[in-house]
Each structure stands twice: as structure tokens, then as C-alpha cells.
Amino acid sequence: MSVDKSKNGQEVTKKYLSERVGKLLLDVDAMVDYVGETGKEMSQELIGALAELDCERGVLTTASVNGETCETEYSNLIKVHNLLLPLVAPATPASLQATERKGLGLFINNFSVNLILILTTFSLVALLVLYVGVKTELFKTATSAAWAKAANDWRPHLMILLAAMLGSGLYFLNVARGYILNRTFNPQYHLAYYIRYFMGVVSGVILGCFGPELIDFASEEGKNADELSTVVLALVGGFAAEAVLQILQRVGDTLLTLVRGSDKAVAEKKGEAARAEAGAAVAKAKGELAVKLQGISNNLDGENKQKINELIKKITP
Numbered sequence: 001m002s003v004d005k006s007k008n009g010q011e012v013t014k015k016y017l018s019e020r021v022g023k024l025l026l027d028v029d030a031m032v033d034y035v036g037e038t039g040k041e042m043s044q045e046l047i048g049a050l051a052e053l054d055c056e057r058g059v060l061t062t063a064s065v066n067g068e069t070c071e072t073e074y075s076n077l078i079k080v081h082n083l084l085l086p087l088v089a090p091a092t093p094a095s096l097q098a099t100e101r102k103g104l105g106l107f108i109n110n111f112s113v114n115l116i117l118i119l120t121t122f123s124l125v126a127l128l129v130l131y132v133g134v135k136t137e138l139f140k141t142a143t144s145a146a147w148a149k150a151a152n153d154w155r156p157h158l159m160i161l162l163a164a165m166l167g168s169g170l171y172f173l174n175v176a177r178g179y180i181l182n183r184t185f186n187p188q189y190h191l192a193y194y195i196r197y198f199m200g201v202v203s204g205v206i207l208g209c210f211g212p213e214l215i216d217f218a219s220e221e222g223k224n225a226d227e228l229s230t231v232v233l234a235l236v237g238g239f240a241a242e243a244v245l246q247i248l249q250r251v252g253d254t255l256l257t258l259v260r261g262s263d264k265a266v267a268e269k270k271g272e273a274a275r276a277e278a279g280a281a282v283a284k285a286k287g288e289l290a291v292k293l294q295g296i297s298n299n300l301d302g303e304n305k306q307k308i309n310e311l312i313k314k315i316t317p
Helices: 007-038 044-061 067-088 093-098 111-136 138-142 145-181 187-218 222-227 230-239 241-260 263-298 303-315
Strands: none
Touching: 007 067, 007 093, 044 067, 093 187, 111 145, 111 187, 145 187, 145 230, 187 230, 187 241, 230 241
């Protein structure tokens, strides 16, 4: 690595080295903790390198731009890092740090998982409160008539939204649970986690609001969907967003078939057109042949002329 000898260059390079060394030290600490928790055996080479690294931490954290000052210590840090990687596989330093438990152990060191866990818990509690309020008629007895009427208007839509959030959150937590237990949860995919959660919520709302109509439109067995409550449909739609996408795809295919016609009908129309075209070509060829034979017949007499005339009658309609 080329080093800028200017004062500004030294400060930038020193900051870069400090950040890089600090990250590597955090990776090593996370992997050592994981190896100790899982009871994996360390080689003598790794034990010696770790002991040497612990004595060199002060030098590493104050490393200067003079490469010779920390070259040996930095090489030993890389060596320890590389020796630990096979021991923690398939986990990685990033996944180990992301799945470290925080607080009382209810959360991990990953914002996306914690946020979706909080949203799922909130949707569950809020949905239960609304459900109990409906069953016990709490809203009618504890509020005025005007507020009760307003609550009856928005409560079904809110319950659909909460059920969709609950279903989508349950799906995400069910998938993430295995990765968290194995300490292989990759925080680099946090945007994909948000997208899947949002897709689940949207799918749940769609199925909760339009589920019976969509299922009845997409399948002959959809009449039974009316017996399910919209809240249950929203919950299922949030959990199985892919199923809702398949239903929408089926509806789209059905509409396309209505506009364009089925593949069988299109094939039959093409076949009829081809047959008509072939028939016209054959009729044209027969007509041309008949004209030529008639010309030959005009120059003949007797038995030969009679035979050609009979042939002309056979090839002409």
C-alpha cells in the first residue's frame, strides 16, 4: 500500500488502519466467543497466536503509518482471523455479531429483526384487543353511540391490516429463527427482509379485502372462501404472500384469455385459416390445370379428346 508522506496523508491512512484493525479485532472476539460457547477445540497454533495477539492489542490499536512498526502484529491478527474462520463456518463474523443477544435476550444485534419482531408483537396485541372488544361489545358499552358507529366503520379495515402484519411477521420470524439459532443470519440482506415483510402486508390486505372474489374468480372451488372471515384471509395472505401472487397471476391469465381467447381457440382459428388458404391454393391449381387440358382437348378428336374431357370434369368442381 502506497503511503502519502504528507501530514494529511498520514492522518487519513492512520484512520483507515485504525478502523480496519478495529473491525478485525471485533471479528476475532466474536469468533472466539462463539468457539468457546460451542465447545469447539482450538489447535495449538491458534492458541499460541491468540495469546500473542492479546499481548499486541495495545500496539495494534495505536498503529501508525510507519508500516514496520506494526507489520508483525498486523500479520498475526490476520493469521488468527483466518484460523478462526473454518471453526465457525458456516457462520461468519458478520452473522455472529448480528445474532448476539442484547438486553434480556429478547433482541439481537440486528435492527431489521428487532423492528419486525416489535411490529409483529404490536399487531398481535392490538388485534387481540380489537377482537375481544368485538366479542364483548366493549366499544358499544364504553363509548358513545356516535363513536361506536365510527369504530364499527374503521375497525374491520384496521383488523385486516393488523392481521396482515401479524401473518407477514410470523412468516419472517419463522424463516429467520433457523438462521438465528445457527448464527448464520446475514445482515447484508436486511433490505430483502423489509421487502418480504412489506409484500406480506400488502398481500394480506389484498386477500382480506378482495379474497372471496379473487379466489372465486381464479378457481371453481372459491365459493367456500366466503365462509372464512376477512381477518383470517388477511392473516393467511400475510403469511403466504407467494400464494396471493399466484392468485393474482391466475386472475390476470383469466382476463387475458377472455380478451385474447384460449390457446385452443387461437390454435383452431389459425388451423381454419391455414386450411382455407390451402384449399384456395388447390382450387387455383386445379383451375389452371383444367385450362391447360382444355387447350390440349381442343386440338384433339375422337377417343383421346373424350378422355381428356372426362379428366377435366374430375378435377373441376
